[in-house]
Amino acid sequence: MSGISYRILEIDLSSRQSKVIEYGEETLRKYFGGSGLGSSILLDRFEPSLDPFHPQNPLIFMTGLLTGIPVPCGCRISICTQSPLRIWGEANAGGYWGPELKFTGFDGLIISGQAKEPSYLWVTPEGVEIRKAGALWGKGTFETTGKVLAETDPHARVAAIGPAGENLSFMAAVMTGGPEARVMARSGPGAVMGSKNLKAVAVKGDRKPAIVDLKILQEATKEFLPNLKFVEGLSRFGTASVIESKEAAGVLPIKNFTQFHWDKASRIGGPALVAGFLEKHYGCFSCPIRCGKEVKGKEGPYAGVVGHGPEYETLSAFGSLILNDDLNSLIHLNFLCNDLGLDSMSAGITAAFAIEANLRGYLREKDGLDLQWGNARAVGDLLEKIARRQGIGAILADGVEKASQKLGKETEAFALHSKGLEVSLSNPTPTVSLALSWATSNRGACHLEGFSHQVEGGVPFAEAGYPKGVDGISGEGKGRLTARMQDYMAVFNALGLCKFLLFARLSHDTMCRWIKGLAGWDLTGENLMEVGERIYNIKRAYNVLLGVDAEKDRVAPRILENLRPGKPISEGRKLFFDMRRDYYQARGWDANGIPKKEKLISLRLEKAAKKIGLG
């Protein structure tokens, strides 16, 4: 008996029926859980006729193998679906929603169909109730969460969409925790949820997972805890702690990636945030790092609201990227994104794109907004319009790729995305593998799917084969580095562990002992990496079915320029394509980025090989 229930609850919103699906240990050993297990289910159910907003496009919430287990940072939940970007869609959040789902006795939820009217789900160990949510439609996620808690159980956990999801913005996120926002943000899962007329999912359970050998698990944890000394900065200042060091290294993105240094960075960094706005430090389920910073809004519509403080990515997106050094406004814009249910990274990149398009004369419809560098008030108004697809918001609601198609080819150069997903907030100039990681990430330009730039930034990841940092300027060896780190990150997603454990030098040995303690399985680091590689390849196979190949593994011209600043763009282009060629070779894919049959077979992905036409 272990803490794994091997049960998934499937809910069809059209027929209002639900059923329990049971799966076996072999499947779990192959994919672990989280977006690993989710990818296997989504590939099995793939039909060419399914577009992202087709009622039968499944929306999957899946806990990781270690989610809800008392190991450090065992808290993550993955959401998987076909993204509105028409690629593999996936987002991931910490907090308490994932563990609470596991406590219902279900490892995950598969939601298909479309409710006839706005609805929310109330999931408990007894099953699911589909309840009316007409009165919640149009409301922000903060109010929605409060009302659902009042109607269900004050100790339940709620995942909700805001107006952005209802209006099918490709940047729509699924928020958990109300103002304490832990967000499933990237690749637009909130829009798929909105297309199903599903406003929220509340979960509450009391089935704490059983553990095969608690002693093994606790001993591994005890030996690991001294490593927390490596993440003291995260504990003190949160992810905002790196704003100033990133600026010094030329990594902080400034003025839509056109500048490399900004003398105002310290005004929006972790020490300033903590000194001026901190209410308390807090953490996700079972987290000893506690990087969360609860802050209080001091001005504007969110004055007095206490909630999750802006992370590094949000501070960059609405700070350095648009030349805004006012922390008050940054807290406001962070709350606004969370309440509207918007991915703050995509929204920030889109706002910077809109400002640049405006100043360069490509944005004819201004809708009364004075879109200038540093004008945070106009950006706040823009976010409201984006979430509701009003006026100028209708042009920008689906992110920079779609907006650029509407505004003209000249804007492509500064529409910063890969496969339609806006880039994360780091400049790849001194860490060139980041551009490759963005281009080849299954869900689009994501930094967390690879994290290879951290190795280039000097962080050793011995477990992926890099006992010390590597040079960040050269393209040498970056194909292999990127592939290895992507595989490694896939393991974290599947286990439901927070990736910040990497900075605390989490070892394969500790991970394997946690799994042994939970499930009784004997695994090695090599086994873990094989699972990661399998997961990465099955997601790629899903993307191949949607037409992804080398043509889609690209970055915007401005990113190519930034790879070799001050030099002709041809140098950045050559560097990028050389790295990509090496990457395909390291992966065992062909020159067009399609996994080879022998690679898929070696990973026991025979069904995936067949699905993509490899016999």
Ligand code: SF4
């Ligand atoms: S380190 Fe931060 S994000 Fe990760 S689990 Fe802890 S509180 Fe959550």
